[in-house]
Amino acid sequence: xxxIQLRNVAKRFGDAEVIPGIDLDIQDGEFVVFVGPSxxxxxxLLRLIAGLEDVSGGTISIGGKDVTDAAPARRGLAMVxxxxxxxxxxxxxxxxxxxxKMAGQSKAAIDQKVKAAAATLNLTDYLxxxxxxxxGGQRQRVAIGRAIVREPEGFLxxxxxxxxxxxxRVNMRLELSELHAQLKTTMIxxxxxxxxxxxxxxxxxxxxxxxxxxxxxxxxxYNHPDNLFVAGFIGSPKMNFIKGAYAKEHGAATVGFRPEHxxxxxxxxxxxxxxxxSEHLGSDTFVHVKLxxxxxxxxxxxxxxxxRHGDTVWLTPEDGRLHRFDEKGxxxxxxAPKLRAAGSGL
Amino acid sequence: MARAVSTRRKVFFTVLAWTVGLLIxxxxxxxxxxxxxxxxxAIMTPPHFLFFDWTLEGYHEVQARSNYFLYxxxxxxxxxxxxxxxxxxxxxxxxxxxxxxxxxxxxILLWMLSTKxxxxxGVLIPIYxxxxxxxxxxxxxxxxxxxxxxxxxxxxxxxxxxFKEIPGEILEAARMDGANLRKEIxxxxxxxxxxxIASTVLLNIILxxxxxFWTLNLTTHDAAPLTVFIASYSSPEGLFWAKLSAASTLAxxxxxxxxxxxxxxxxxxxxFGAVK
Numbered sequence: 279x280x281x282i283q284l285r286n287v288a289k290r291f292g293d294a295e296v297i298p299g300i301d302l303d304i305q306d307g308e309f310v311v312f313v314g315p316s317x318x319x320x321x322x323l324l325r326l327i328a329g330l331e332d333v334s335g336g337t338i339s340i341g342g343k344d345v346t347d348a349a350p351a352r353r354g355l356a357m358v359x360x361x362x363x364x365x366x367x368x369x370x371x372x373x374x375x376x377x378x379k380m381a382g383q384s385k386a387a388i389d390q391k392v393k394a395a396a397a398t399l400n401l402t403d404y405l406x407x408x409x410x411x412x413x414g415g416q417r418q419r420v421a422i423g424r425a426i427v428r429e430p431e432g433f434l435x436x437x438x439x440x441x442x443x444x445x446x447r448v449n450m451r452l453e454l455s456e457l458h459a460q461l462k463t464t465m466i467x468x469x470x471x472x473x474x475x476x477x478x479x480x481x482x483x484x485x486x487x488x489x490x491x492x493x494x495x496x497x498x499x500y501n502h503p504d505n506l507f508v509a510g511f512i513g514s515p516k517m518n519f520i521k522g523a524y525a526k527e528h529g530a531a532t533v534g535f536r537p538e539h540x541x542x543x544x545x546x547x548x549x550x551x552x553x554x555x556s557e558h559l560g561s562d563t564f565v566h567v568k569l570x571x572x573x574x575x576x577x578x579x580x581x582x583x584x585x586r587h588g589d590t591v592w593l594t595p596e597d598g599r600l601h602r603f604d605e606k607g608x609x610x611x612x613x614a615p616k617l618r619a620a621g622s623g624l
Numbered sequence: 625m626a627r628a629v630s631t632r633r634k635v636f637f638t639v640l641a642w643t644v645g646l647l648i649x650x651x652x653x654x655x656x657x658x659x660x661x662x663x664x665x666a667i668m669t670p671p672h673f674l675f676f677d678w679t680l681e682g683y684h685e686v687q688a689r690s691n692y693f694l695y696x697x698x699x700x701x702x703x704x705x706x707x708x709x710x711x712x713x714x715x716x717x718x719x720x721x722x723x724x725x726x727x728x729x730x731x732i733l734l735w736m737l738s739t740k741x742x743x744x745x746g747v748l749i750p751i752y753x754x755x756x757x758x759x760x761x762x763x764x765x766x767x768x769x770x771x772x773x774x775x776x777x778x779x780x781x782x783x784x785x786x787f788k789e790i791p792g793e794i795l796e797a798a799r800m801d802g803a804n805l806r807k808e809i810x811x812x813x814x815x816x817x818x819x820x821i822a823s824t825v826l827l828n829i830i831l832x833x834x835x836x837f838w839t840l841n842l843t844t845h846d847a848a849p850l851t852v853f854i855a856s857y858s859s860p861e862g863l864f865w866a867k868l869s870a871a872s873t874l875a876x877x878x879x880x881x882x883x884x885x886x887x888x889x890x891x892x893x894x895x896f897g898a899v900k
Contacts, residue, residue: 330796351802363797367815376811380802424801 281306281464282327282432287336289322289488296322297488299336304466304481309458312468313475313511314485320468321436323485327466328434329353341431351380356425357434360441362417364409370420371396371405377428395423415446422457432464439474451477472512476500484508506607509534515564517601518575524549530602530610535595537564537578542585547592551575553585567591652876658869659683666865682870689867690853692874699849699878701764702839703832706771707779707825713772714779715821719809721780722787723795733784736777744774744837755842764847767839771832778831779824786820787813823889826882833879850875 282304289297297319304310312320325331327338329350337346345353356377364373374395375388383391396402399419409417418438425433435454439447455478458465469475475482476496484491484499484507492504496512503509509517517534525533541547542565551567554574563583567575577593585591602610658666660678686692721729751770752761760766790813798812814821836851843852854875857868 328800330799349804350796350799351804355800357797357800359793359797361791361793363791363793365794365798365812365816376798377801380798380807424797428801 281308281341282466283339284323284327285337285339287323287326287338288334289319289326289331290334295488297326300488300490302483302490302493304464307462307464309455309465309467309478309480310483311475311479311481312466312483312485313472314470314491315511316470318485319488320470320485322488324357324434324436324466324468327353328355328357330357354431355434356428356430356432357436358418358421358425358438360437362409362421362441364417364420364424366409368408369405370401370407370409370412370423373409373420374401374423374427377424381428391427392423395427398426399423414442415450418442418450419453422454426457426461430463432466435465435467437469438467440469440471447474454478473514476512482512484511486511502609502611503601504609506532506534506603509601509603509609515576515578518573520549520569520573520575522571525602528600528602531605532603532607533595534601534603535599537576539596539599540575540577541594541596542567542577542579542583543592543594544585544589545592547594549575549593551591551593553587553589553591555587556583556585565591567593652880655869655872655876658865659873661866661869663864663866666869682866683874685867686857686870686874690856690871692853695848695850695853695875696878698764698843698847699833699851699875702767702771702835702847702849703829705764705768706775706832707828709768709772710776710779710828711821711825714776714783714824715809717780718783718787719813721784722790723792733781736780740774740777748841752841760842762843762846762848767842767847767849770838770842771835774835774838775828775831779828782824782827783817783820786817786824789820790816819889823886826886826889830879830883 282302284300284302286299286301287297288295288299300323312323314320322331326333329345329348329352333346337344339345340353340355365376368376371392375392378388378391392405393402396405399422401416401419401423404412404416404420409420412420418441421438438454439450442450451474454465454467458478467474467478479496481493482496482499483493486507491511492499492508494502499508499512503512503517506519510519513536515537517536518540519532519534521532525531549569551569554566554568556566557564558581561581563579563581563585565577565579565583565585567577569575575593577591579585604610657673659682660680661672661676662679662681665672665676721733755761755766758766760769794816795808795812798808803811833849834851836855839849839851840855843849854868854871857864857871
């Protein structure tokens with residue numbers, strides 16, 4: 279197979295245009311994450327690729343074959359749903375074996391493949407159980423088992439971890455990454471959680487209002503966001519943005535710097551503000567600062583940093599870590615002359 | 625949080641529930657008791673409740689006078705036939721409405737239900753004439769079609785509410801797993817909807833079994849079900865309460881037994897979707 283190609287793929291629901299037209303290339307074996315806020319069209323895009331929704335325009339090809347009008351089952355893709363979508367009346371074994379049964383495989387072959395998948399996913403002891411007798415994490419594993427057992431050409435994940443608790447989510451994230459490393463199959467993963475996107479993806483597709491804002495590797499998006507939206511969406515806590523005089527000094531309409539690229543001092547610095555709430559995480563402290571013009575920004579400091587509420591503080595963005603944006607919110611890649619003179623830049 | 629219920633309240637409501645329950649059941653109980661009385665005893669005032677000469681006289685006479693088995697078989701044919709036909713039409717209809725709704729689905733559902741509000745007598749003459757012309761009067765087929773049509777809205781509604789409860793994602797998962805529409809309905813939808821389909825079937829059988837207006841008006845003998853059998857005891861010679869009660873008891877017994885064994889399903893079916 280040679281990846282998945284979308285050409286001008288559009289989707290309308292009645293008069294509402296959810297996706298105006300997207301071009302995207304997904305390479306064979308890549309782990310691609312679609313990320314964006316609720317309602318940005320990421321799940322719709324995944325469903326279009328799956329064939330669960332019909333496209334309103336454009337073409338989708340998988341492995342070089344046009345599958346725009348092919349039924350979901352004929353696309354060679356397996357999907358893991360947010361709600362797991364297990365068959366409640368079937369045992370775990372029957373759930374995992376269902377795609378094989380639909381493909382008309384023999385009982386012995388199904389049995390053997392189900393056992394192998396169950397062993398990979400630590401489900402061997404649960405094969406006779408019904409989904410309702412499993413925990414959330416186990417159900418998710420059954421859903422993954424059902425997807426891997428048929429050895430698809432690609433996997434589609436629709437926010438598969440959002441129903442799990444935080445600790446389990448971290449575990450499953452690792453397991454999925456491990457699975458990708460083992461199988462080396464194309465995976466498309468939809469999430470609104472940028473941490474999931476950053477930690478798992480080979481390539482992130484940031485979507486907003488049905489449009490692709492930027493495509494790139496996690497670090498590429500983190501270090502070189504194309505616009506304000508991507509800059510604000512990728513990274514946690516989110517990037518600080520400052521307009522006005524300070525931005526003008528740098529020849530931009532808006533400047534952005536990440537909390538982790540900000541030095542906080544009680545004596546001196548580039549930007550003056552008043553400390554608000556400090557969030558102590560042990561390893562780090564997030565200090566929220568209100569600037570003189572009312573803008574709220576955050577600085578990531580050392581864990582033992584002690585700043586009192588109401589203290590006057592100074593913030594200094596790290597050299598070379600300042601992001602500049604024009605009036606339209608687009609990134610200004612060329613270094614500002616002033617900055618070069620001041621020894622700082624992008 | 626559980627509400628604290630005082631013992632006095634509990635006793636009060638228990639007594640109230642039993643009273644209401646017995647009140648509702650009383651006519652059936654009285655019919656059954658009367659069926660074991662002699663004609664003289666049956667019209668005695670004040671009536672005797674339990675202490676009378678129990679006799680099977682009524683049953684013997686009913687059995688001697690009419691062929692109970694023929695009527696019962698007709699009832700079975702009509703109720704099961706109309707239900708089966710109803711399912712064949714309603715399952716795909718409800719599937720389409722639940723999983724592939726259009727702008728007008730809601731309207732169609734309401735329109736279907738509104739047909740139940742039309743008084744049946746309003747269409748009696750046209751239907752009677754159509755049946756006459758087609759030679760369907762007093763035939764099982766004609767009655768099955770009529771009962772199927774009058775109960776279809778209820779079957780579609782009930783199945784629709786059941787199907788709506790099944791998450792669409794599960795059916796999509798089946799589609800991704802390679803199931804075509806037939807396999808999707810066979811392996812995934814139907815097993816998940818079995819409780820719903822079962823209670824729909826039960827309710828429809830009961831409705832068809834008890835239906836009296838059309839069965840009385842469109843049949844005389846050949847296709848006459850138990851409703852006609854009962855009615856025949858209230859005519860020319862006047863009322864013979866014991867015999868009438870024996871006939872009624874025989875007519876309702878099968879459905880009473882069916883209802884008793886399936887009450888859990890029925891209650892679930894009737895209250896489905898009511899609280900959510």
